[in-house]
Amino acid sequence: MQEPTFLILAAIAAQPRHGYGIVQAVGELSSGEVKLRAGTLYGALDRLAEQGLIEMDHEEAVEGRLRRYYKLTDDGTRVLAAEADRLQRRADAARGQLRLAIAGGAA
Amino acid sequence: MTGDERRYRRLLLAYPGRYRRDHGTEIVTTLMEMGEPGGGWDLIAGGVRQRFRLPGRPLVVVAAVLVMLATAVLGAVAGSWAGERTFAPLPSRAAALGLLTAAVSDPGGDDSVPVLRIGDSLLLDGVPVARHPASDPDRIATTVRDGIAASGWTITSFTVAPAYPHPESAQPGTFFSGAYLDAARDGVLVHGRVDYRYDAGRFYLGGFTATAFAARTAAYLPLTVGGGVLGLLAGWLLVAAMAYRLRSSSVGRRRAVAALTGATLVVAAPPVVAVVLRAIQLAIHVDDRRFPVFTLHSALRVSTYVDGPPTWLVPACAVAALLLGALTMLPARQEKLQTAP
Numbered sequence: 001m002q003e004p005t006f007l008i009l010a011a012i013a014a015q016p017r018h019g020y021g022i023v024q025a026v027g028e029l030s031s032g033e034v035k036l037r038a039g040t041l042y043g044a045l046d047r048l049a050e051q052g053l054i055e056m057d058h059e060e061a062v063e064g065r066l067r068r069y070y071k072l073t074d075d076g077t078r079v080l081a082a083e084a085d086r087l088q089r090r091a092d093a094a095r096g097q098l099r100l101a102i103a104g105g106a107a
Numbered sequence: 108m109t110g111d112e113r114r115y116r117r118l119l120l121a122y123p124g125r126y127r128r129d130h131g132t133e134i135v136t137t138l139m140e141m142g143e144p145g146g147g148w149d150l151i152a153g154g155v156r157q158r159f160r161l162p163g164r165p166l167v168v169v170a171a172v173l174v175m176l177a178t179a180v181l182g183a184v185a186g187s188w189a190g191e192r193t194f195a196p197l198p199s200r201a202a203a204l205g206l207l208t209a210a211v212s213d214p215g216g217d218d219s220v221p222v223l224r225i226g227d228s229l230l231l232d233g234v235p236v237a238r239h240p241a242s243d244p245d246r247i248a249t250t251v252r253d254g255i256a257a258s259g260w261t262i263t264s265f266t267v268a269p270a271y272p273h274p275e276s277a278q279p280g281t282f283f284s285g286a287y288l289d290a291a292r293d294g295v296l297v298h299g300r301v302d303y304r305y306d307a308g309r310f311y312l313g314g315f316t317a318t319a320f321a322a323r324t325a326a327y328l329p330l331t332v333g334g335g336v337l338g339l340l341a342g343w344l345l346v347a348a349m350a351y352r353l354r355s356s357s358v359g360r361r362r363a364v365a366a367l368t369g370a371t372l373v374v375a376a377p378p379v380v381a382v383v384l385r386a387i388q389l390a391i392h393v394d395d396r397r398f399p400v401f402t403l404h405s406a407l408r409v410s411t412y413v414d415g416p417p418t419w420l421v422p423a424c425a426v427a428a429l430l431l432g433a434l435t436m437l438p439a440r441q442e443k444l445q446t447a448p
Contacts, residue, residue: 009355018133018137019133019134019136019140019143020137020140037139037149037347038141038149038150039151039152039153039154039156040149041137042134042137042153043153043156046130046157047160050162050354057310061137065132065135065136066132066136066137067133068130068133
């Protein structure tokens with residue numbers, strides 16, 4: 001799974017969000033590192049919807065413009081949790097190796 | 108509508124129509140809220156990507172590959188036809204007789220038909236009315252060659268055949284091959300043979316027979332290959348568009364489209380195979396100037412082979428495949444209603 005896709009799923013895990021809301025949330029979750037563009041965002045949303053990981057929650061008209069809110073499906077929540085675990089395991093494995101390197105260097 | 112909104116709407120044209128109807132407004136809203144003054148160019152890349160996006164389901168991928176093969180063949184056939192438009196026309200009957208006269212001086216002996224049109228070539232058969240003796244067969248051959256050259260043709264190849272060791276022991280009136288001759292002029296190629304006869308201790312000019320056909324022009328291969336590439340892309344876009352359209356369709360509708368697609372591919376198989384075989388022939392003989400060009404679109408004509416499949420099979424299947432393909436792409440009534448405002 002690519003990083004922007006992971007962050008998009010995380011952005012709507014706690015609450016449904018609309019397009020711009022997802023862009024903002026992804027920026028916050030990545031400490032400003034990942035700035036989503038509209039083309040990339042909607043390409044990812046399209047793919048995720050096709051895979052059954054997200055779905056539309058509701059629509060609202062604000063100042064005459066259409067906002068469409070997306071949320072995670074049950075499958076989406078499962079997949080996000082599994083991916084978060086996987087990344088955690090990778091990070092722990094890397095930290096383990098770093099600790100060994102430091103210990104070995106100090107000896 | 109503000110200027111930015113107008114610009115975004117224009118950029119959205121990169122997306123397929125269906126997708127624009129489904130998501131256009133929300134994308135513009137998002138762009139307006141993001142507030143990038145010069146942004147939105149990633150929409151073009153996104154739109155093109157969306158047009159080519161295929162669902163990963165194996166059946167769809169297999170269908171896409173097969174459809175792309177068929178549309179690539181269709182595109183290459185169209186390119187081949189366009190390429191042949193640039194070929195030189197075959198010589199007129201008068202011009203062909205002129206060539207034969209230059210070769211044998213008085214063609215038309217033995218009740219033969221000097222000029223005959225068969226498919227993409229002219230068959231030339233020049234048998235002299237009078238007997239033209241010569242001291243040796245080589246002289247006969249070079250006389251013919253010089254006559255042809257003098258009338259404006261460029262001799263591209265001239266090979267004298269090995270002399271027949273005992274012409275006197277052959278049946279009287281036998282034709283012996285004297286020389287092989289290739290000529291070219293104004294985009295037309297001639298591939299021919301000079302024969303001599305041996306009779307009562309003397310050598311005579313037997314005749315000059317040849318085929319004349321158009322040479323392959325420089326435009327032919329690029330047009331054919333280019334057509335094939337465009338056809339390939341068109342097939343991909345078609346499958347992607349259909350797959351997107353069928354997303355929200357019933358299982359019954361999807362099965363019907365799958366069945367129609369399968370039927371179209373089956374019916375398209377004979378013409379596709381015929382064109383691919385012709386393409387292999389073309390590739391093998393690409394620089395061979397002894398034959399007319401193996402054009403791809405000529406593989407779709409009524410066959411001239413007596414043995415084998417029925418002669419009308421390939422052209423009939425080509426037409427049927429096009430009709431079935433068009434039928435497959437017709438939207439169902441439910442899909443039409445969905446797009447109503």
